[in-house]
Amino acid sequence: MTSARRYFTDYLGMMLSLALLILIFSLGNKRFFSINTLLAISNQVPVLAVMVVGMTFVLVIGGIDLSVGSVMALCGSVLGTALTGWHWPLAPALVLALVSGLAFGAINGALAVFARVPSFIVTLGTMEIARGFAYLVTDSRTKYIGNAIEALGPALSMGISLGGVSTVVSVVLGQIGLSRTVFGRYAVGIGTSEETMRISGIDTRSTKIAVFAISGFLAAWASILYCARLEAADPNAGAGLELQVIAAAVIGGASPLGGHGSVVKSFLGVLILAVLNYGLAQIGASEPTKRIIIGAAIIASVALDLYRNRPAGHPRIDF
Amino acid sequence: MNTRKIAYFLLREAGIGVALVALCTVFAFAAPRFASPINFTNIMTQISINTAIAVGMTFVILLGGIDLSVGSVLALASIAAGLVITSKALDTRAAIVLAIAASVGVGMVCGLFNGAVTERWKIHSFIVTLGMMNIARGAALQVSNSRTIFNFPEAFNAFGTLTIIGVPIIFVIALCLILVGNFFLRRTVFGRMIYAIGNNEESVRLSGHNTSIYKLAAYVICGGTVGIAAIMYMLRLNISSPILGVGFELNAIAAVVIGGTSMSGGKGSLTGTFLGACIMGVLNNGLLLIGLGDFARQIVTGAVIILAVILDVYRNRLSRRLSSTMGA
Amino acid sequence: MALGKFLRSLLLVAVLLAPVSRLSALPERRRPVIALIMKSLANEFFLTMEEGAKEHQARNAARYELITRGIKDEGDVEQQIRIVEQMIAIRVDAIVLAPADSEALVPICRAAAGAHILVVNIDNRLDASALAEKGLRVPYSGPNNVEGAREVGDYLAARLEPGDKVAIVEGVPTAQNSKDRTRGFSEAMETAGMRIVDVVSGYWEMESANAAAITIMSEFPDIKAILCGNDNMALGVVAAINAAGRSGRILVTGFDDISAATKLLKQDKLLVTADQHGDRIAVAGIETALAILGGSPPADRETSIDLVTK
Numbered sequence: 001m002t003s004a005r006r007y008f009t010d011y012l013g014m015m016l017s018l019a020l021l022i023l024i025f026s027l028g029n030k031r032f033f034s035i036n037t038l039l040a041i042s043n044q045v046p047v048l049a050v051m052v053v054g055m056t057f058v059l060v061i062g063g064i065d066l067s068v069g070s071v072m073a074l075c076g077s078v079l080g081t082a083l084t085g086w087h088w089p090l091a092p093a094l095v096l097a098l099v100s101g102l103a104f105g106a107i108n109g110a111l112a113v114f115a116r117v118p119s120f121i122v123t124l125g126t127m128e129i130a131r132g133f134a135y136l137v138t139d140s141r142t143k144y145i146g147n148a149i150e151a152l153g154p155a156l157s158m159g160i161s162l163g164g165v166s167t168v169v170s171v172v173l174g175q176i177g178l179s180r181t182v183f184g185r186y187a188v189g190i191g192t193s194e195e196t197m198r199i200s201g202i203d204t205r206s207t208k209i210a211v212f213a214i215s216g217f218l219a220a221w222a223s224i225l226y227c228a229r230l231e232a233a234d235p236n237a238g239a240g241l242e243l244q245v246i247a248a249a250v251i252g253g254a255s256p257l258g259g260h261g262s263v264v265k266s267f268l269g270v271l272i273l274a275v276l277n278y279g280l281a282q283i284g285a286s287e288p289t290k291r292i293i294i295g296a297a298i299i300a301s302v303a304l305d306l307y308r309n310r311p312a313g314h315p316r317i318d319f
Numbered sequence: 320m321n322t323r324k325i326a327y328f329l330l331r332e333a334g335i336g337v338a339l340v341a342l343c344t345v346f347a348f349a350a351p352r353f354a355s356p357i358n359f360t361n362i363m364t365q366i367s368i369n370t371a372i373a374v375g376m377t378f379v380i381l382l383g384g385i386d387l388s389v390g391s392v393l394a395l396a397s398i399a400a401g402l403v404i405t406s407k408a409l410d411t412r413a414a415i416v417l418a419i420a421a422s423v424g425v426g427m428v429c430g431l432f433n434g435a436v437t438e439r440w441k442i443h444s445f446i447v448t449l450g451m452m453n454i455a456r457g458a459a460l461q462v463s464n465s466r467t468i469f470n471f472p473e474a475f476n477a478f479g480t481l482t483i484i485g486v487p488i489i490f491v492i493a494l495c496l497i498l499v500g501n502f503f504l505r506r507t508v509f510g511r512m513i514y515a516i517g518n519n520e521e522s523v524r525l526s527g528h529n530t531s532i533y534k535l536a537a538y539v540i541c542g543g544t545v546g547i548a549a550i551m552y553m554l555r556l557n558i559s560s561p562i563l564g565v566g567f568e569l570n571a572i573a574a575v576v577i578g579g580t581s582m583s584g585g586k587g588s589l590t591g592t593f594l595g596a597c598i599m600g601v602l603n604n605g606l607l608l609i610g611l612g613d614f615a616r617q618i619v620t621g622a623v624i625i626l627a628v629i630l631d632v633y634r635n636r637l638s639r640r641l642s643s644t645m646g647a
Numbered sequence: 648m649a650l651g652k653f654l655r656s657l658l659l660v661a662v663l664l665a666p667v668s669r670l671s672a673l674p675e676r677r678r679p680v681i682a683l684i685m686k687s688l689a690n691e692f693f694l695t696m697e698e699g700a701k702e703h704q705a706r707n708a709a710r711y712e713l714i715t716r717g718i719k720d721e722g723d724v725e726q727q728i729r730i731v732e733q734m735i736a737i738r739v740d741a742i743v744l745a746p747a748d749s750e751a752l753v754p755i756c757r758a759a760a761g762a763h764i765l766v767v768n769i770d771n772r773l774d775a776s777a778l779a780e781k782g783l784r785v786p787y788s789g790p791n792n793v794e795g796a797r798e799v800g801d802y803l804a805a806r807l808e809p810g811d812k813v814a815i816v817e818g819v820p821t822a823q824n825s826k827d828r829t830r831g832f833s834e835a836m837e838t839a840g841m842r843i844v845d846v847v848s849g850y851w852e853m854e855s856a857n858a859a860a861i862t863i864m865s866e867f868p869d870i871k872a873i874l875c876g877n878d879n880m881a882l883g884v885v886a887a888i889n890a891a892g893r894s895g896r897i898l899v900t901g902f903d904d905i906s907a908a909t910k911l912l913k914q915d916k917l918l919v920t921a922d923q924h925g926d927r928i929a930v931a932g933i934e935t936a937l938a939i940l941g942g943s944p945p946a947d948r949e950t951s952i953d954l955v956t957k
Contacts, residue, residue: 040861043890115629118582124569128621131719135614141691142853142879144907146914230886232907234853234879236689236720247449256445281862288460295453303440357736365729465821467750470780556728557754563724607733610714617719 013304014252014268021272025279032282041274043229046163047072048270050222051245052252053174054105054215056266059249060178061211062191062258063119067108068219068245069238070130075101076223077134080143080233098220104130105216109209119212127242134235143233163225167267170218174263187211191258247294248273251301272301335578335594338627342598346605353608356485363490364555366600368548370493370593372567373574374500375430375544377592378537380575381504381517383584384437384444386538389545389571390564391455392429396422396549398459401468401559404475411472423546429455430542434535444538452568459561468559479554489551496544501589513537517584574599577627579635598627679740679940680712681933684730686747686770688717690879691905692925693745696770699926703933711937714739721819721851724748731755735762741940743788743932745770749823753777756785765939769932770925772823786939788931788948790923792827793834795952799900800835802919802954803872806898809840811871814863816884818851818876825851825876828902832874844870849880856880860887864897872898878908878920885916904955912957922953 026033051068058065075097082093108126112119178184186207189197197204227233252269254261276297280290347354372389379386400422404414433451437444481488504510512533515523524530553559578595580587602623606616683700685693697715704713714734718726724747734742735758742759744766746752753773756766760783768787778785807813815832818825829846836843844867849856856875860883863870873888875881881901888897894916901908904922911917931948939945 034865037865040858040865043861044858111625115625116632117625117628118576120582121573121576121628122625124573125621125625128617128624132614132617132621135617135689140614140689140694142882142905142907144882144910146910146916229890230853230857230883231889232853232882232886236687236852237854239720243449243452250446250449256443286461288457288465291453291457291460293457295450295455295457297450298453299436299442299447299450302442302446303436306440306442352737355736358733361732361736364732467748467777469750469754469777556751558751560724560748560751562748563751603729604733607716607730608737610716 011265011268014265014272014301017301017304018268018272018275021275021279025275025282028279028283032279037278037282041271041278042161042164044277045270045274046161046167046225047222048241048245048248048274049167049267050170050218050225051215051241052248052266052270053170053263054218055245055249056174056252056254056261056263057178057187057211058119058215059246059254059256060191060258060261061187061208062194062256063112063208063212064123064246064256065105065108065119065212065215066123066242067104067127067130068215068222069241070127070134071101071104071216071219072223072226072238072241073235074104074130074134074137074223075220076227076233076237077137077143077235079224079227080145081137083145084143084233094224097224098217101216101218101220101223102213103216105213105219106209108216109212112212113205113208131235138233138235140235142235144231145227145233146231162228166221166225170221171263171267178261178263183207183210188259191260193259244273247298251298251305253302253305269301272297335591335598335627335631338630339594339598339601342601342605346601346608350605350608353605358604358608360482360485360487362597362600362604364487365604366596367487367489367493368551368555369567369570369574369599370596371496371544371548371551372571373578373592373596374493374496374589375541376568376571376575377500377578377580377587377589378504378513379444379541380572380580380582381513381584381587382534382537383517383520383582384534384537385448385572385582386430386433386444386541387448387568388429388433388451388455389541390567391452391459392426392542392545393549393552393564393567394561395429395455395459395462396425396546397553397559397563398463398468398561399425400549400553401471402462404472404553405468405470411474414472415475419550422549423543426542426544426546426549427539428542430539430545431535433542434538437538438531438534456561463559463561465561467561469557471553471557475554476557479557489554492547492551496547497589497593504589509533509536514585517586519585570599573624577624577631579631595627598623678709678711679937680714681741681743681936682714682716682734682739683743683929683933684727684734685715685717685745685929686727687719687721687723689720692903692923693717696745696925696929699924700929700933702926703930711933713933718747721747724751727752728755731759735759735764738762739764741765741767741936743767743769743929743936746773747771749774749821750777753781753783757781757783765936767932767936767939769928770824774823784945786935786945786947788935788950789928790950790952792824792952793831795921795923796828796831796902797835798831798952798954799902799919799921800832800874801839802956803874803898803900804835804839804841806918807839807841807871811841812844812867812869813841813872813874814845814847814867814870815843816847816849816856816859816863816873816875816880818849818880820848828876836874841872849876849883851877851879853879853883853886856883857887860884861891864888864891864893870897872900872918874900876902878903878905878917881917881920882907882911885911889916908955912955915957919954919956922955924950924953927951 055065078100079093079097082088082096108122111117111122186202190204190207194204248269249266251272252265254266276294352358376386400418403421404418406414433448436442436447483491516530516533520530574595575592577598578591580591685696716730727747742764759766766785768785769789772787773785813836815829817829833843845863847859849859873884875884878901881899884899888894898918900918901920904920908917908920927950931950935948
């Protein structure tokens with residue numbers, strides 16, 4: 001098979017599932033297949049999409065980042081405080097938020113690499129730490145930003161929103177980065193067999209730290225989208241979001257064992273989850289039912305994916 | 320030979336214990352009433368449930384797996400037990416016994432599901448239990464209609480307040496779980512198989528053993544301990560609620576890892592898990608007593624978790640270096 | 648074996664530290680100690696409450712001592728129960744509690760009562776049937792949420808025409824104050840002849856309310872107003888209306904009067920909110936506790952709610 005065809009069949013499964021879901025929900029509620037639905041879903045997607053790009057990289061190297069939700073809240077808090085408390089202009093405030101995310105991610109990576117602590121534990125700890133700092137920075141108050149952030153507003157021009165552009169850019173760059181750059185190849189190599197990489201003389205440490213830094217940076221970017229949409233900074237934002245992001249990446253084929261993952265498929269995973277969420281709410285499913293179905297969907301989609309391409313995975317995990 | 324063994328032992332086993340004692344000392348001076356008997360009783364009560372869950376979690380992590388669904392399964396099991404124990408159709412004695420059976424049963428069934436799907440379809444336990452986390456939570460909400468269940472029989476509630484030489488009964492239950500679990504891990508073939516599979520599953524399988532059965536058993540055990548933890552919860556608080564247990568999985572995993580069990584499997588002990596749970600309980604209790612602001616408390620908790628594991632990593636490297644120079 | 652060693656060392660520690668505990672114990676008390684246990688300190692409302700309580704204590708230092716505690720988010724019921732346990736352990740004289748869950752906190756209140764600690768309920772009412780089952784009588788100090796919500800609704804009604812469509816975005820559906828406010832909103836709207844087309848839960852959160860508002864606007868394009876159970880959710884709703892370009896054409900009301908709301912009011916994006924005077928609620932609870940400790944019979948105390956407009 002040519003590589004183009006392989007790509008197609010790879011994505012085919014997920015696109016089919018997505019189409020099937022949309023079909024089922026449209027039958028259940030006439031108003032599902034409409035512009036309004038698109039609007040509603042496209043509201044929730046950008047934040048998750050941007051974060052899932054980073055999470056895909058992290059999963060590929062065999063790690064995990066539980067802190068993304070809290071980092072999003074932290075960067076949003078930094079942004080909000082800079083705009084409303086210190087009265088910074090918009091551009092420097094945005095830069096500050098992005099740098100905060102990048103730095104936090106780098107710290108995650110450094111702790112995992114140099115202190116040899118499993119990333120599960122590191123990010124479990126930094127999840128709490130980031131949340132604490134978010135409260136500290138905002139003095140535990142929600143900050144209403146309003147006009148200061150309206151420059152980023154919902155529609156840049158021609159109905160294309162910042163969220164939409166961010167999604168496309170991050171997914172495209174992420175996919176290229178993972179599959180076509182040396183960096184991406186190193187990441188996959190580390191996830192598949194770190195020992196081999198190290199013996200070949202490649203410095204795995206800087207790659208790993210960079211991956212976590214990217215994850216933090218993208219969490220910061222997501223926080224900007226979030227604050228722009230809600231026109232406010234909330235230190236409580238993003239609680240539990242990390243599990244949704246991980247779920248989306250996993251539905252997209254990324255494995256916690258490392259070595260496998262595709263940014264585009266993770267993005268499709270985000271879409272599937274968003275459609276599921278919104279569709280279930282539309283047909284009036286109760287909260288409990290939604291949770292059951294989403295849980296089953298996570299398992300089912302991974303089972304399907306593995307069934308189709310059964311690689312020989314190694315049983316050891318090195319979180 | 321003996322001194323070598325003691326040094327080795329001190330480093331391996333008592334390392335975390337030293338951290339715990341240090342923490343207690345700090346709090347004794349910093350927090351009012353920390354070192355009082357009633358507060359120790361409090362601490363024992365507060366760590367019991369996490370300890371029980373961590374026992375089961377240890378088995379799963381020793382295999383190199385993970386169970387994220389424990390919090391949700393706890394809620395589901397407690398709802399099942401709550402419904403049975405408040406059922407008008409049963410007399411008190413039967414209701415209590417059946418409720419316990421229901422709770423442990425539900426826990427084990429969920430564990431069975433986790434293990435079966437992980438084994439049969441070779442899906443990583445992270446994903447399966449992530450899915451189960453959602454499924455169990457949804458089921459708990461659905462079955463209970465999002466309402467809390469109370470009105471338990473007086474005998475049940477009274478049992479929860481029992482103390483044996485001042486030690487709360489649920490702590491005693493947790494200790495029993497640790498001791499029984501430890502026996503199984505250290506002194507039975509089953510336990511040795513768990514360690515072996517965690518270390519190198521391929522070679523165990525090649526030796527002709529059916530690794531799947533052992534793995535399945537570990538997940539069922541984990542579910543069972545969650546069922547017991549649910550009963551402990553009901554004893555402590557006299558309610559069953561579908562919204563409880565959120566975040567319990569992270570606490571349990573933290574206790575296990577702080578206690579020295581490696582997430583890649585094959586290494587660890589229940590003693591360590593117990594010490595890990597103690598550290599987390601003491602930390603939470605002490606910080607609350609000091610009255611540290613909420614955000615400061617979160618930052619400190621996060622930092623301590625990371626530090627404890629760093630300590631453990633260095634401890635392991637040190638003891639390995641010692642053992643290699645001593646030609647052990 | 649290691650376990651035995653650990654238990655032995657723990658025992659040793661406890662024995663050694665027992666005299667130390669005397670050093671760091673609470674000072675001999677002549678004044679009663681009141682513990683104020685709130686919900687999420689990450690919520691501005693409770694910050695105001697804590698500040699008000701501390702100010703009151705500063706002015707009345709001779710009458711009592713104050714301990715304040717909160718939890719990290721609205722849902723952390725476990726932690727709040729643990730805090731109450733701790734307060735029982737250090738033997739405070741009274742607990743003034745804003746429960747995170749109206750039912751789950753009742754058993755621990757019973758334990759407190761059993762330890763002869765007075766419990767006063769503020770902000771969110773404990774569930775009446777749960778209390779009755781435990782045979783507890785807990786005085787409540789706080790605002791009449793139904794009344795306050797009705798006032799908000801009436802203020803809105805004056806700016807609408809009969810027959811206009813409105814929607815309600817409420818808080819966590821199982822919380823008593825959420826139910827009360829929804830009831831107040833509904834009564835006001837029905838009396839004035841509006842049509843309530845939807846009642847959705849925003850779970851007190853900006854994000855959920857934002858999503859809810861989008862759904863409401865797409866299902867009912869001619870909606871004229873959205874009443875929100877708290878200001879946090881109102882923020883989310885306002886953002887959704889802004890994004891849809893319908894700012895000014897859909898009226899939004901809130902509740903709580905958080906600092907972010909002041910800006911919204913000034914910009915005409917929010918019509919009205921209600922100030923529950925969190926500080927007064929805490930003080931009312933504390934005063935009730937002091938009164939009962941001093942011998943008065945337990946009684947409920949109602950605090951005021953004031954509308955806040957531009």
